[in-house]
Amino acid sequence: MNVTEQTLVLGIETSCDETAAALVMGGYDVISSAVSSQVDLHAQFGGVVPEIASRAHLELLNPMIARAVVEAGVSEQRIDAVACTIGPGLVGALLVGVSAAKALSLVWDVPFVGVNHMEAHLYAAFLEDPTLEFPLVVLLVSGGHTMLVEMRDHGHYRLLGQTIDDAAGEAFDKVARFLGLGYPGGPAVDNEALHGDPEAINFPRAMMHDGLDFSFSGLKTSVINHVRKHPDVSAADVAASFQAAVVDVLVAKARRAAELVGARGLALGGGVAANSLLRERFLTACADGGFHGFLPSREWCTDNAAMIAATGWHRLRSDGPTPLDTGASPNLRLPLRP
Amino acid sequence: MLILGIETATQQVSVAIGGHEGVLSVFELSRGRRHAETLAPAIEFVCRQAGIEMTEFGVVAVDIGPGLFTGMRVGLSAGKAIAQALRVPMIGISSLDLLAFPLRHADRTVAAVIDARKGELFYAFYRTVPGGMQRITDARVGSIDDLVGDLMARGQTIVCVGDGALRYRDEISSGFRCDFAEQFLSHPSAAPLVQLAHAKALREEWVNPWEIQPMYLRAPDAQINWSTRAGGAQ
Ligand SMILES: [Zn+2]
Numbered sequence: 001m002n003v004t005e006q007t008l009v010l011g012i013e014t015s016c017d018e019t020a021a022a023l024v025m026g027g028y029d030v031i032s033s034a035v036s037s038q039v040d041l042h043a044q045f046g047g048v049v050p051e052i053a054s055r056a057h058l059e060l061l062n063p064m065i066a067r068a069v070v071e072a073g074v075s076e077q078r079i080d081a082v083a084c085t086i087g088p089g090l091v092g093a094l095l096v097g098v099s100a101a102k103a104l105s106l107v108w109d110v111p112f113v114g115v116n117h118m119e120a121h122l123y124a125a126f127l128e129d130p131t132l133e134f135p136l137v138v139l140l141v142s143g144g145h146t147m148l149v150e151m152r153d154h155g156h157y158r159l160l161g162q163t164i165d166d167a168a169g170e171a172f173d174k175v176a177r178f179l180g181l182g183y184p185g186g187p188a189v190d191n192e193a194l195h196g197d198p199e200a201i202n203f204p205r206a207m208m209h210d211g212l213d214f215s216f217s218g219l220k221t222s223v224i225n226h227v228r229k230h231p232d233v234s235a236a237d238v239a240a241s242f243q244a245a246v247v248d249v250l251v252a253k254a255r256r257a258a259e260l261v262g263a264r265g266l267a268l269g270g271g272v273a274a275n276s277l278l279r280e281r282f283l284t285a286c287a288d289g290g291f292h293g294f295l296p297s298r299e300w301c302t303d304n305a306a307m308i309a310a311t312g313w314h315r316l317r318s319d320g321p322t323p324l325d326t327g328a329s330p331n332l333r334l335p336l337r338p
Numbered sequence: 339m340l341i342l343g344i345e346t347a348t349q350q351v352s353v354a355i356g357g358h359e360g361v362l363s364v365f366e367l368s369r370g371r372r373h374a375e376t377l378a379p380a381i382e383f384v385c386r387q388a389g390i391e392m393t394e395f396g397v398v399a400v401d402i403g404p405g406l407f408t409g410m411r412v413g414l415s416a417g418k419a420i421a422q423a424l425r426v427p428m429i430g431i432s433s434l435d436l437l438a439f440p441l442r443h444a445d446r447t448v449a450a451v452i453d454a455r456k457g458e459l460f461y462a463f464y465r466t467v468p469g470g471m472q473r474i475t476d477a478r479v480g481s482i483d484d485l486v487g488d489l490m491a492r493g494q495t496i497v498c499v500g501d502g503a504l505r506y507r508d509e510i511s512s513g514f515r516c517d518f519a520e521q522f523l524s525h526p527s528a529a530p531l532v533q534l535a536h537a538k539a540l541r542e543e544w545v546n547p548w549e550i551q552p553m554y555l556r557a558p559d560a561q562i563n564w565s566t567r568a569g570g571a572q
Contacts, residue, residue: 051558100419
Protein backbone atom coordinates (compact mmCIF):
# COMPACT_ATOMS: atom_id res chain seq x y z
CA MET A 1 0.00 0.00 0.00
CA ASN A 2 1.22 3.48 -0.91
CA VAL A 3 1.12 5.54 2.30
CA THR A 4 0.99 9.26 1.49
CA GLU A 5 0.10 12.66 2.92
CA GLN A 6 -3.46 11.91 1.82
CA THR A 7 -3.73 8.56 3.62
CA LEU A 8 -6.60 8.76 6.12
CA VAL A 9 -6.34 6.56 9.21
CA LEU A 10 -9.09 5.80 11.73
CA GLY A 11 -7.55 5.42 15.21
CA ILE A 12 -9.18 3.49 18.08
CA GLU A 13 -8.09 3.60 21.73
CA THR A 14 -9.55 1.48 24.56
CA SER A 15 -6.52 0.51 26.67
CA CYS A 16 -7.62 2.00 29.99
CA ASP A 17 -10.55 4.24 30.94
CA GLU A 18 -10.91 6.43 27.85
CA THR A 19 -12.90 5.23 24.85
CA ALA A 20 -11.71 7.14 21.81
CA ALA A 21 -11.82 7.27 18.02
CA ALA A 22 -10.19 9.77 15.66
CA LEU A 23 -9.40 10.41 12.01
CA VAL A 24 -5.92 11.63 11.13
CA MET A 25 -4.60 12.34 7.65
CA GLY A 26 -0.99 11.98 6.61
CA GLY A 27 0.16 11.12 10.13
CA TYR A 28 -0.20 14.68 11.51
CA ASP A 29 -3.40 16.33 10.44
CA VAL A 30 -6.17 15.64 12.99
CA ILE A 31 -9.48 15.71 11.11
CA SER A 32 -11.59 14.67 14.10
CA SER A 33 -11.11 13.31 17.60
CA ALA A 34 -13.80 11.90 19.91
CA VAL A 35 -13.02 10.87 23.51
CA SER A 36 -15.36 9.60 26.20
CA SER A 37 -13.82 9.45 29.64
CA GLN A 38 -15.11 6.91 32.14
CA VAL A 39 -13.56 8.75 35.08
CA ASP A 40 -16.91 9.11 36.87
CA LEU A 41 -17.60 5.37 36.63
CA HIS A 42 -14.35 4.55 38.45
CA ALA A 43 -14.20 7.48 40.88
CA GLN A 44 -16.07 5.71 43.70
CA PHE A 45 -13.52 2.86 43.61
CA GLY A 46 -10.50 5.20 43.69
CA GLY A 47 -8.99 3.59 40.61
CA VAL A 48 -9.83 1.97 37.29
CA VAL A 49 -11.85 -1.25 37.70
CA PRO A 50 -11.00 -3.45 34.68
CA GLU A 51 -14.38 -5.19 34.31
CA ILE A 52 -16.29 -1.90 34.57
CA ALA A 53 -13.94 -0.35 32.01
CA SER A 54 -14.42 -3.23 29.55
CA ARG A 55 -18.22 -3.05 29.83
CA ALA A 56 -18.18 0.69 29.25
CA HIS A 57 -15.87 0.43 26.21
CA LEU A 58 -18.29 -2.01 24.57
CA GLU A 59 -21.14 0.52 25.02
CA LEU A 60 -19.18 3.62 24.07
CA LEU A 61 -16.97 2.54 21.18
CA ASN A 62 -19.60 2.52 18.41
CA PRO A 63 -20.86 6.02 19.28
CA MET A 64 -17.26 7.33 19.42
CA ILE A 65 -16.43 5.88 15.98
CA ALA A 66 -19.68 7.31 14.58
CA ARG A 67 -18.88 10.72 16.10
CA ALA A 68 -15.33 10.76 14.71
CA VAL A 69 -16.63 9.96 11.21
CA VAL A 70 -19.50 12.48 11.37
CA GLU A 71 -17.32 15.28 12.77
CA ALA A 72 -14.74 14.66 10.06
CA GLY A 73 -17.44 15.14 7.45
CA VAL A 74 -15.97 12.39 5.27
CA SER A 75 -17.50 9.22 3.93
CA GLU A 76 -16.38 5.94 5.52
CA GLN A 77 -15.25 4.85 2.04
CA ARG A 78 -12.52 7.48 2.28
CA ILE A 79 -10.84 5.69 5.26
CA ASP A 80 -7.60 3.98 4.14
CA ALA A 81 -6.61 2.05 7.29
CA VAL A 82 -7.75 1.23 10.83
CA ALA A 83 -5.20 1.61 13.64
CA CYS A 84 -5.85 0.42 17.18
CA THR A 85 -3.96 0.18 20.46
CA ILE A 86 -2.91 -3.44 21.03
CA GLY A 87 -1.03 -2.77 24.30
CA PRO A 88 0.07 -2.10 26.92
CA GLY A 89 -3.14 -1.83 28.91
CA LEU A 90 -5.98 -3.77 30.50
CA VAL A 91 -6.43 -6.93 28.44
CA GLY A 92 -10.26 -7.00 28.49
CA ALA A 93 -10.42 -3.32 27.60
CA LEU A 94 -7.86 -3.64 24.79
CA LEU A 95 -9.76 -6.57 23.27
CA VAL A 96 -12.92 -4.50 22.76
CA GLY A 97 -11.01 -2.05 20.57
CA VAL A 98 -8.88 -4.63 18.78
CA SER A 99 -11.95 -6.75 17.88
CA ALA A 100 -13.85 -3.76 16.53
CA ALA A 101 -10.82 -2.44 14.60
CA LYS A 102 -10.15 -5.76 12.89
CA ALA A 103 -13.85 -6.15 12.06
CA LEU A 104 -13.87 -2.69 10.43
CA SER A 105 -10.75 -3.50 8.44
CA LEU A 106 -12.57 -6.60 7.09
CA VAL A 107 -15.75 -4.72 6.15
CA TRP A 108 -13.94 -1.81 4.52
CA ASP A 109 -11.23 -4.05 3.07
CA VAL A 110 -8.44 -1.78 4.36
CA PRO A 111 -5.29 -2.62 6.40
CA PHE A 112 -5.37 -3.09 10.17
CA VAL A 113 -2.45 -1.60 12.13
CA GLY A 114 -1.75 -2.60 15.74
CA VAL A 115 -0.29 0.33 17.70
CA ASN A 116 1.85 0.43 20.84
CA HIS A 117 0.17 2.84 23.27
CA MET A 118 3.48 4.13 24.69
CA GLU A 119 4.84 4.81 21.23
CA ALA A 120 1.64 6.72 20.49
CA HIS A 121 2.23 8.98 23.51
CA LEU A 122 5.64 9.83 21.99
CA TYR A 123 3.90 10.83 18.77
CA ALA A 124 1.36 13.09 20.50
CA ALA A 125 3.81 16.01 20.27
CA PHE A 126 3.97 15.70 16.48
CA LEU A 127 0.21 16.25 16.16
CA GLU A 128 0.75 19.92 16.89
CA ASP A 129 4.32 20.36 15.71
CA PRO A 130 5.26 18.09 12.78
CA THR A 131 8.50 20.05 12.43
CA LEU A 132 10.01 18.69 15.69
CA GLU A 133 13.58 17.67 15.02
CA PHE A 134 15.49 14.54 16.00
CA PRO A 135 17.08 13.56 18.27
CA LEU A 136 14.14 14.34 20.52
CA VAL A 137 13.91 13.40 24.19
CA VAL A 138 10.40 12.69 25.47
CA LEU A 139 9.48 12.58 29.14
CA LEU A 140 6.50 10.26 29.32
CA VAL A 141 4.61 10.45 32.62
CA SER A 142 1.28 8.74 33.22
CA GLY A 143 -0.59 6.61 35.74
CA GLY A 144 1.16 3.51 34.47
CA HIS A 145 4.54 4.78 33.24
CA THR A 146 7.38 7.18 33.92
CA MET A 147 10.10 7.05 31.30
CA LEU A 148 12.62 9.09 29.41
CA VAL A 149 12.91 8.07 25.77
CA GLU A 150 15.22 9.26 23.05
CA MET A 151 13.56 9.35 19.62
CA ARG A 152 16.39 9.23 17.10
CA ASP A 153 14.04 9.05 14.17
CA HIS A 154 10.54 7.80 13.41
CA GLY A 155 10.34 4.30 14.88
CA HIS A 156 13.80 4.45 16.46
CA TYR A 157 13.79 4.72 20.23
CA ARG A 158 16.20 4.31 23.11
CA LEU A 159 15.01 4.01 26.69
CA LEU A 160 17.16 6.40 28.77
CA GLY A 161 15.49 5.94 32.14
CA GLN A 162 12.33 4.70 33.82
CA THR A 163 10.76 4.28 37.22
CA ILE A 164 12.04 1.41 39.33
CA ASP A 165 8.83 1.27 41.38
CA ASP A 166 5.67 3.45 41.22
CA ALA A 167 4.79 5.54 38.18
CA ALA A 168 4.52 9.29 38.89
CA GLY A 169 0.77 9.24 38.19
CA GLU A 170 0.36 6.34 40.59
CA ALA A 171 2.09 8.38 43.33
CA PHE A 172 -0.31 11.26 42.65
CA ASP A 173 -3.30 8.89 42.95
CA LYS A 174 -2.04 7.33 46.19
CA VAL A 175 -1.20 10.64 47.85
CA ALA A 176 -4.54 12.13 46.77
CA ARG A 177 -6.39 9.17 48.22
CA PHE A 178 -4.39 9.38 51.46
CA LEU A 179 -5.13 13.12 51.77
CA GLY A 180 -8.79 12.53 50.90
CA LEU A 181 -8.57 14.77 47.83
CA GLY A 182 -10.48 12.44 45.52
CA TYR A 183 -9.88 10.70 42.20
CA PRO A 184 -8.18 11.04 39.79
CA GLY A 185 -5.21 12.12 41.89
CA GLY A 186 -3.34 14.27 39.34
CA PRO A 187 -5.86 17.11 38.97
CA ALA A 188 -6.89 16.75 42.65
CA VAL A 189 -3.33 17.32 43.95
CA ASP A 190 -2.75 20.03 41.33
CA ASN A 191 -5.80 21.99 42.55
CA GLU A 192 -5.06 21.55 46.24
CA ALA A 193 -1.42 22.60 45.71
CA LEU A 194 -2.56 25.98 44.36
CA HIS A 195 -3.38 27.02 47.94
CA GLY A 196 -0.27 25.52 49.54
CA ASP A 197 3.40 26.35 50.08
CA PRO A 198 5.68 24.11 47.98
CA GLU A 199 8.55 24.77 50.39
CA ALA A 200 6.59 24.00 53.57
CA ILE A 201 7.92 20.44 53.80
CA ASN A 202 11.19 19.23 52.35
CA PHE A 203 10.21 15.84 50.94
CA PRO A 204 13.03 13.64 49.57
CA ARG A 205 14.02 13.88 45.89
CA ALA A 206 14.86 10.21 45.39
CA MET A 207 17.78 9.33 43.08
CA MET A 208 18.09 13.00 42.13
CA HIS A 209 21.80 12.73 41.33
CA ASP A 210 21.78 9.08 40.44
CA GLY A 211 21.36 8.21 36.75
CA LEU A 212 18.18 8.74 34.76
CA ASP A 213 15.90 6.26 36.53
CA PHE A 214 13.12 7.35 38.89
CA SER A 215 11.70 6.13 42.19
CA PHE A 216 8.50 7.44 43.75
CA SER A 217 7.45 4.87 46.33
CA GLY A 218 9.72 6.33 49.04
CA LEU A 219 8.25 9.78 48.49
CA LYS A 220 4.73 8.44 48.94
CA THR A 221 5.84 6.78 52.23
CA SER A 222 7.44 10.07 53.43
CA VAL A 223 4.16 11.90 52.79
CA ILE A 224 2.21 9.33 54.80
CA ASN A 225 4.77 9.38 57.67
CA HIS A 226 4.84 13.18 57.75
CA VAL A 227 1.06 13.48 57.97
CA ARG A 228 0.87 10.78 60.68
CA LYS A 229 3.52 12.64 62.70
CA HIS A 230 1.91 16.06 62.14
CA PRO A 231 -1.85 15.44 62.02
CA ASP A 232 -2.58 19.20 61.94
CA VAL A 233 -0.49 19.88 58.82
CA SER A 234 -2.32 21.69 56.02
CA ALA A 235 -3.30 19.34 53.21
CA ALA A 236 -2.57 22.13 50.74
CA ASP A 237 1.04 22.42 51.99
CA VAL A 238 1.50 18.65 51.79
CA ALA A 239 0.05 18.56 48.26
CA ALA A 240 2.19 21.49 47.12
CA SER A 241 5.39 20.12 48.70
CA PHE A 242 4.78 16.62 47.34
CA GLN A 243 4.09 17.96 43.85
CA ALA A 244 7.23 20.12 43.98
CA ALA A 245 9.32 17.07 44.89
CA VAL A 246 7.94 15.01 41.97
CA VAL A 247 8.31 17.85 39.48
CA ASP A 248 11.87 18.70 40.62
CA VAL A 249 13.05 15.17 39.88
CA LEU A 250 11.15 14.85 36.59
CA VAL A 251 12.40 18.15 35.22
CA ALA A 252 16.01 17.76 36.40
CA LYS A 253 16.33 14.31 34.86
CA ALA A 254 14.62 15.30 31.61
CA ARG A 255 17.05 18.17 31.22
CA ARG A 256 20.05 15.97 32.04
CA ALA A 257 18.85 13.36 29.52
CA ALA A 258 18.52 15.98 26.80
CA GLU A 259 22.04 17.25 27.51
CA LEU A 260 23.48 13.74 27.53
CA VAL A 261 22.18 12.77 24.09
CA GLY A 262 22.61 16.22 22.58
CA ALA A 263 18.89 16.50 21.86
CA ARG A 264 17.48 19.20 19.58
CA GLY A 265 14.21 19.12 21.45
CA LEU A 266 12.52 18.00 24.63
CA ALA A 267 8.82 17.05 24.74
CA LEU A 268 6.36 16.04 27.41
CA GLY A 269 3.74 13.30 27.11
CA GLY A 270 1.32 11.21 29.15
CA GLY A 271 -1.52 12.13 31.49
CA VAL A 272 0.71 13.71 34.18
CA ALA A 273 1.94 16.16 31.53
CA ALA A 274 -1.31 18.02 32.19
CA ASN A 275 0.05 19.04 35.63
CA SER A 276 0.37 22.82 35.73
CA LEU A 277 3.58 23.02 37.81
CA LEU A 278 5.26 20.42 35.59
CA ARG A 279 4.31 22.36 32.46
CA GLU A 280 5.63 25.63 33.86
CA ARG A 281 8.91 24.21 35.21
CA PHE A 282 9.45 22.16 32.08
CA LEU A 283 9.36 25.21 29.81
CA THR A 284 11.71 27.12 32.11
CA ALA A 285 14.18 24.23 32.06
CA CYS A 286 14.06 24.06 28.26
CA ALA A 287 14.69 27.77 27.98
CA ASP A 288 17.62 27.54 30.42
CA GLY A 289 19.07 24.51 28.67
CA GLY A 290 18.61 25.94 25.18
CA PHE A 291 16.40 23.11 23.86
CA HIS A 292 13.33 23.48 21.76
CA GLY A 293 10.76 22.57 24.44
CA PHE A 294 7.48 21.16 23.35
CA LEU A 295 4.31 20.83 25.42
CA PRO A 296 1.38 19.17 23.70
CA SER A 297 -2.06 20.54 24.63
CA ARG A 298 -3.75 18.75 27.49
CA GLU A 299 -6.09 16.90 25.09
CA TRP A 300 -3.13 15.18 23.41
CA CYS A 301 -1.32 14.44 26.71
CA THR A 302 -4.14 12.32 28.07
CA ASP A 303 -5.28 9.17 26.26
CA ASN A 304 -6.80 9.89 22.85
CA ALA A 305 -7.16 8.16 19.49
CA ALA A 306 -5.53 10.85 17.33
CA MET A 307 -2.11 9.80 18.63
CA ILE A 308 -3.03 6.18 17.81
CA ALA A 309 -4.05 7.06 14.24
CA ALA A 310 -0.88 9.15 13.78
CA THR A 311 1.36 6.35 15.01
CA GLY A 312 -0.61 3.90 12.87
CA TRP A 313 0.16 5.99 9.79
CA HIS A 314 3.92 5.93 10.57
CA ARG A 315 3.94 2.18 11.30
CA LEU A 316 1.88 1.38 8.21
CA ARG A 317 4.42 3.32 6.16
CA SER A 318 7.45 1.62 7.75
CA ASP A 319 6.19 -1.90 8.53
CA GLY A 320 2.97 -2.43 6.55
CA PRO A 321 -0.29 -3.89 7.88
CA THR A 322 -0.53 -5.99 11.05
CA PRO A 323 -1.82 -9.58 10.54
CA LEU A 324 -5.46 -10.13 11.53
CA ASP A 325 -4.52 -12.95 13.92
CA THR A 326 -2.80 -10.47 16.24
CA GLY A 327 -4.35 -10.24 19.70
CA ALA A 328 -3.92 -7.78 22.56
CA SER A 329 -0.59 -7.58 24.45
CA PRO A 330 -1.29 -6.20 27.95
CA ASN A 331 2.45 -6.00 28.79
CA LEU A 332 3.70 -4.72 25.44
CA ARG A 333 6.93 -2.72 25.75
CA LEU A 334 8.15 0.17 23.71
CA PRO A 335 9.87 -1.27 20.61
CA LEU A 336 13.52 -0.34 21.08
CA ARG A 337 15.33 0.11 17.80
CA PRO A 338 18.35 2.32 18.23
CA MET B 339 -30.99 -12.58 3.20
CA LEU B 340 -27.51 -13.55 4.36
CA ILE B 341 -26.73 -13.68 8.08
CA LEU B 342 -23.26 -13.58 9.65
CA GLY B 343 -23.25 -15.43 12.99
CA ILE B 344 -20.55 -14.85 15.62
CA GLU B 345 -20.22 -17.02 18.72
CA THR B 346 -17.50 -16.42 21.36
CA ALA B 347 -19.30 -16.81 24.71
CA THR B 348 -17.43 -19.92 25.88
CA GLN B 349 -13.87 -21.05 25.17
CA GLN B 350 -14.98 -21.98 21.66
CA VAL B 351 -14.90 -19.59 18.72
CA SER B 352 -17.50 -20.20 16.06
CA VAL B 353 -18.53 -18.29 12.94
CA ALA B 354 -21.27 -19.24 10.48
CA ILE B 355 -23.08 -17.88 7.47
CA GLY B 356 -26.77 -18.62 7.13
CA GLY B 357 -29.43 -17.88 4.54
CA HIS B 358 -32.79 -19.10 3.32
CA GLU B 359 -31.22 -22.46 2.44
CA GLY B 360 -29.96 -22.93 6.00
CA VAL B 361 -26.35 -22.97 7.20
CA LEU B 362 -23.98 -22.21 4.33
CA SER B 363 -20.60 -22.19 6.05
CA VAL B 364 -19.28 -22.88 9.57
CA PHE B 365 -15.95 -22.44 11.35
CA GLU B 366 -15.42 -23.87 14.81
CA LEU B 367 -12.37 -23.98 17.09
CA SER B 368 -12.37 -25.08 20.70
CA ARG B 369 -8.69 -25.15 21.57
CA GLY B 370 -5.47 -23.41 20.66
CA ARG B 371 -5.48 -19.70 19.98
CA ARG B 372 -7.83 -17.39 21.80
CA HIS B 373 -10.95 -15.54 20.64
CA ALA B 374 -9.39 -12.24 19.59
CA GLU B 375 -6.66 -13.90 17.53
CA THR B 376 -9.03 -16.34 15.82
CA LEU B 377 -12.22 -14.41 15.15
CA ALA B 378 -11.28 -12.00 12.33
CA PRO B 379 -9.37 -14.63 10.29
CA ALA B 380 -12.33 -17.02 10.84
CA ILE B 381 -14.80 -14.47 9.46
CA GLU B 382 -12.52 -13.88 6.47
CA PHE B 383 -12.25 -17.66 5.97
CA VAL B 384 -15.98 -18.49 6.00
CA CYS B 385 -16.69 -15.62 3.62
CA ARG B 386 -13.95 -16.55 1.17
CA GLN B 387 -14.82 -20.27 1.18
CA ALA B 388 -18.51 -19.55 0.63
CA GLY B 389 -17.74 -16.94 -2.06
CA ILE B 390 -19.56 -14.23 -0.11
CA GLU B 391 -18.51 -10.57 0.26
CA MET B 392 -18.89 -8.94 3.68
CA THR B 393 -21.10 -6.31 2.07
CA GLU B 394 -23.70 -8.98 1.21
CA PHE B 395 -24.73 -9.54 4.84
CA GLY B 396 -28.17 -8.22 5.75
CA VAL B 397 -28.03 -9.11 9.46
CA VAL B 398 -25.30 -9.76 12.03
CA ALA B 399 -26.23 -12.30 14.72
CA VAL B 400 -24.24 -12.65 17.94
CA ASP B 401 -24.32 -14.74 21.07
CA ILE B 402 -25.06 -12.26 23.86
CA GLY B 403 -24.18 -14.66 26.68
CA PRO B 404 -24.26 -15.51 29.49
CA GLY B 405 -20.67 -16.70 29.26
CA LEU B 406 -17.08 -15.67 29.75
CA PHE B 407 -17.15 -11.87 29.82
CA THR B 408 -13.95 -11.18 27.90
CA GLY B 409 -14.66 -13.74 25.18
CA MET B 410 -18.25 -12.60 24.84
CA ARG B 411 -17.16 -9.01 24.32
CA VAL B 412 -14.73 -10.00 21.54
CA GLY B 413 -17.67 -11.32 19.50
CA LEU B 414 -20.03 -8.52 20.47
CA SER B 415 -17.52 -5.78 19.69
CA ALA B 416 -16.69 -7.29 16.30
CA GLY B 417 -20.38 -7.89 15.50
CA LYS B 418 -21.37 -4.36 16.49
CA ALA B 419 -18.58 -2.82 14.40
CA ILE B 420 -19.54 -4.91 11.34
CA ALA B 421 -23.25 -4.10 11.68
CA GLN B 422 -22.56 -0.39 12.17
CA ALA B 423 -20.22 -0.23 9.17
CA LEU B 424 -22.66 -2.17 6.95
CA ARG B 425 -25.64 -0.24 8.36
CA VAL B 426 -27.53 -3.48 9.01
CA PRO B 427 -29.45 -4.62 12.12
CA MET B 428 -28.34 -7.19 14.69
CA ILE B 429 -29.96 -10.15 16.38
CA GLY B 430 -28.73 -11.23 19.80
CA ILE B 431 -29.40 -14.77 21.02
CA SER B 432 -28.59 -16.26 24.40
CA SER B 433 -25.85 -18.86 24.65
CA LEU B 434 -28.25 -21.03 26.69
CA ASP B 435 -30.84 -20.96 23.87
CA LEU B 436 -28.08 -22.07 21.48
CA LEU B 437 -27.19 -25.03 23.71
CA ALA B 438 -30.80 -26.17 24.05
CA PHE B 439 -31.75 -25.84 20.35
CA PRO B 440 -29.89 -28.96 19.02
CA LEU B 441 -31.83 -31.07 21.60
CA ARG B 442 -35.25 -30.03 20.25
CA HIS B 443 -35.99 -33.58 19.06
CA ALA B 444 -35.23 -35.15 22.45
CA ASP B 445 -38.77 -34.45 23.67
CA ARG B 446 -37.46 -33.95 27.22
CA THR B 447 -36.89 -31.06 29.58
CA VAL B 448 -33.44 -29.65 28.88
CA ALA B 449 -31.14 -27.89 31.34
CA ALA B 450 -28.61 -25.71 29.50
CA VAL B 451 -25.64 -25.16 31.82
CA ILE B 452 -22.60 -22.94 31.15
CA ASP B 453 -19.50 -22.84 33.35
CA ALA B 454 -19.42 -19.36 34.91
CA ARG B 455 -16.06 -20.08 36.67
CA LYS B 456 -15.52 -19.33 40.39
CA GLY B 457 -17.64 -22.40 41.22
CA GLU B 458 -20.77 -20.94 39.63
CA LEU B 459 -22.96 -21.83 36.68
CA PHE B 460 -25.24 -19.97 34.28
CA TYR B 461 -28.33 -22.05 33.54
CA ALA B 462 -31.93 -22.15 32.31
CA PHE B 463 -34.56 -24.85 31.62
CA TYR B 464 -36.25 -25.52 28.28
CA ARG B 465 -39.08 -27.66 26.97
CA THR B 466 -39.78 -28.94 23.48
CA VAL B 467 -42.42 -27.07 21.50
CA PRO B 468 -43.34 -27.55 17.83
CA GLY B 469 -40.47 -26.20 15.75
CA GLY B 470 -37.99 -25.58 18.57
CA MET B 471 -37.34 -25.06 22.24
CA GLN B 472 -39.09 -22.79 24.69
CA ARG B 473 -37.29 -21.38 27.71
CA ILE B 474 -39.38 -22.05 30.82
CA THR B 475 -37.19 -20.32 33.44
CA ASP B 476 -35.16 -17.13 33.48
CA ALA B 477 -31.44 -17.52 32.84
CA ARG B 478 -29.74 -17.37 36.24
CA VAL B 479 -26.35 -17.64 37.90
CA GLY B 480 -25.94 -20.03 40.83
CA SER B 481 -23.80 -22.62 42.60
CA ILE B 482 -23.81 -26.34 41.82
CA ASP B 483 -26.08 -26.82 44.85
CA ASP B 484 -28.50 -24.25 43.41
CA LEU B 485 -28.57 -26.13 40.11
CA VAL B 486 -29.07 -29.53 41.75
CA GLY B 487 -31.86 -28.04 43.89
CA ASP B 488 -33.58 -26.67 40.78
CA LEU B 489 -33.16 -29.99 38.94
CA MET B 490 -34.74 -31.88 41.86
CA ALA B 491 -37.60 -29.40 42.05
CA ARG B 492 -38.45 -30.27 38.41
CA GLY B 493 -38.76 -33.93 39.49
CA GLN B 494 -38.51 -35.47 36.02
CA THR B 495 -35.84 -36.95 33.78
CA ILE B 496 -33.86 -34.06 32.44
CA VAL B 497 -31.11 -33.81 29.83
CA CYS B 498 -28.24 -31.54 30.88
CA VAL B 499 -26.14 -29.88 28.17
CA GLY B 500 -23.23 -27.43 28.18
CA ASP B 501 -19.63 -27.08 29.39
CA GLY B 502 -20.91 -26.46 32.93
CA ALA B 503 -22.84 -29.75 32.90
CA LEU B 504 -19.75 -31.51 31.57
CA ARG B 505 -17.40 -30.05 34.16
CA TYR B 506 -19.66 -30.77 37.13
CA ARG B 507 -21.12 -34.02 35.78
CA ASP B 508 -20.17 -36.02 38.91
CA GLU B 509 -21.51 -33.44 41.34
CA ILE B 510 -24.78 -33.14 39.40
CA SER B 511 -25.38 -36.90 39.07
CA SER B 512 -24.52 -37.60 42.70
CA GLY B 513 -27.36 -35.31 43.77
CA PHE B 514 -29.84 -36.18 41.06
CA ARG B 515 -30.30 -38.79 38.35
CA CYS B 516 -30.25 -37.22 34.93
CA ASP B 517 -28.89 -37.66 31.44
CA PHE B 518 -26.14 -35.73 29.74
CA ALA B 519 -26.05 -34.63 26.11
CA GLU B 520 -23.23 -35.74 23.82
CA GLN B 521 -19.96 -33.96 24.48
CA PHE B 522 -19.80 -32.38 21.01
CA LEU B 523 -22.90 -30.35 21.91
CA SER B 524 -21.21 -28.82 24.98
CA HIS B 525 -20.45 -25.42 23.44
CA PRO B 526 -22.93 -23.05 21.82
CA SER B 527 -22.26 -22.97 18.08
CA ALA B 528 -22.77 -20.36 15.39
CA ALA B 529 -24.71 -22.90 13.27
CA PRO B 530 -27.83 -22.89 15.50
CA LEU B 531 -27.19 -19.15 15.95
CA VAL B 532 -27.75 -18.36 12.27
CA GLN B 533 -30.71 -20.79 12.15
CA LEU B 534 -32.46 -19.15 15.11
CA ALA B 535 -31.52 -15.69 13.85
CA HIS B 536 -33.01 -16.47 10.44
CA ALA B 537 -36.40 -17.19 11.98
CA LYS B 538 -36.21 -13.92 13.94
CA ALA B 539 -35.04 -11.99 10.89
CA LEU B 540 -38.12 -13.14 8.96
CA ARG B 541 -40.22 -11.61 11.75
CA GLU B 542 -37.95 -8.52 11.74
CA GLU B 543 -37.14 -9.07 15.41
CA TRP B 544 -33.86 -7.21 15.29
CA VAL B 545 -32.15 -4.28 17.00
CA ASN B 546 -29.74 -1.54 16.04
CA PRO B 547 -26.06 -2.22 16.80
CA TRP B 548 -26.00 0.37 19.61
CA GLU B 549 -29.02 -1.22 21.30
CA ILE B 550 -27.73 -4.76 21.67
CA GLN B 551 -27.07 -5.67 25.31
CA PRO B 552 -24.84 -8.44 26.62
CA MET B 553 -26.35 -10.72 29.27
CA TYR B 554 -23.79 -10.56 32.08
CA LEU B 555 -26.01 -11.86 34.94
CA ARG B 556 -23.22 -10.90 37.35
CA ALA B 557 -22.04 -7.48 38.53
CA PRO B 558 -18.31 -6.69 38.31
CA ASP B 559 -16.47 -7.98 41.42
CA ALA B 560 -15.52 -4.46 42.51
CA GLN B 561 -19.16 -3.43 42.56
CA ILE B 562 -20.11 -6.49 44.64
CA ASN B 563 -17.29 -5.74 47.12
CA TRP B 564 -18.25 -2.10 47.16
CA SER B 565 -21.92 -2.71 48.00
CA THR B 566 -20.93 -5.23 50.69
CA ARG B 567 -18.56 -2.68 52.22
CA ALA B 568 -21.06 0.15 51.90
CA GLY B 569 -23.73 -2.09 53.46
CA GLY B 570 -21.43 -3.02 56.35
CA ALA B 571 -20.66 0.64 57.09
CA GLN B 572 -24.26 1.62 57.62
ZN1 LIG C 1 -1.82 6.51 28.08
